[in-house]
Amino acid sequence: MMIEQLSDGIFEVVMDDRKILATHNLYPAHSVYGERLIDVDGVEYRQWDPHRSKLGAMVLKNFDIPIEYDSHVLYLGAASGTTVSHVSDILTDGLVYAVEFSPRTMRDLIKLCDQRPNIIPILADANQPRSYAHIVEKVDVIFQDVAQPNQAEIAALNCKHFLEEDGHLMLSIKSRSIDTVASPKKVFKDEVKKLESDFGVEFEVLQRKELDPFHEDHLGLLARMFVDEGEK
Template identity: 80%
Template sequence: MMSVEEISDGIFEIDLDDRKSLATRNLMPGISVYGERLIEEEDEEYRLWDPKRSKLGAMALKKFEIPITYDSTVLYLGAASGTTVSHVSDILRDGLVYAVEFSPRTMRDLLQLCDQRPNIIPILADANKPQSYAHIVEKADVIFQDVAQPNQAEIAAINSKYFLEEHGHLMLSIKSRSIDTTASPKKIFKDEVRKLENVFGVEFEVLQRKELDPFHEDHLGLVARMFVDDEE
């Protein structure tokens, strides 16, 4: 019998082949999304989660406090074909994830995933323009952003202003090479975090920040909580 430990709501570590592997409990048993291995243990099926293919998976392995719970509403910016979104779907047994993707070609793959998983709402849109999907998305408990754009902090802030619940959480993967290919990644990370202090009238309290190597080079993972002045 292998050891299975829940390290956060719906996220598990499994002792497998003499090492710890990340996994989620499969919402759709018997179906692999991107060729990941399926593991049966005590009448449950788990999907192994490759942190090299997922910034959120890397953050979980690097011991971030993941604020996504079983009944969260999540806005996922930069959904791509749905590799990470599928694991978020596993976590959200009683929740919902709005998955925003800009590329029509990639959206076709995401739509196939949504046919299997009713708790994913796909949205073909530009994350720079949250007003274009404001009529679709409800208030979110968590925004997760993995968008390779030079204005990553601004995108996070404007979407938070539209959609994030008071005291809700922002999870951000900052890719330094998408912002500046010549500057030091550490300087870029510092500048981007500073922008989150007050941009578009939204302020954040940074709770955790760590670089995501060796899984993702020149990436910073960040968890922040939207600051609300209760005295106003």
């Protein structure tokens, strides 16, 4: 068995000629969603399933992951915490604010937070960043996985409120949540154009790749934010 570190807190474990994406388990002997626990030289890792995680898929699509061990991250669309738990593993000295709209799903997320004190659960609508502005401080990275028609607008609004200047946005765009008829490539092009020009925030797009075969009709995007002088 061999292990290679890909970036802060993210590893590739090679076992039986298979490459497995993994994070170091912050809460040893406990899985979150039934994932495999792997012991390598007395250190426990959690298998990270890219088919259940847009961020995991972005890792395997060779995105430059800007999340570091001491980052502060705002995660929009946390659901029950599948991907958030892996972000928690990475943030050994950091913090993740996990925003979720569904009260039922939030109950599962809160249970996860009982085990992982570096997750701050927030029951809120990502369309309304002012509603959680009293909780969330400035962050280094925003990751968004929200299946709403106005995905670019949600990202820009939250970046204006919470993202440090020169901070990074990681965005998963789901084309079928925006337009069920138009081709995904056209939807992706239009959403990136909106993000870059329509909301008073300037972004430099660093990487953009479709997330197949892990997630059909999804685009992953990594961007750096700049604030217009007139917006400061």
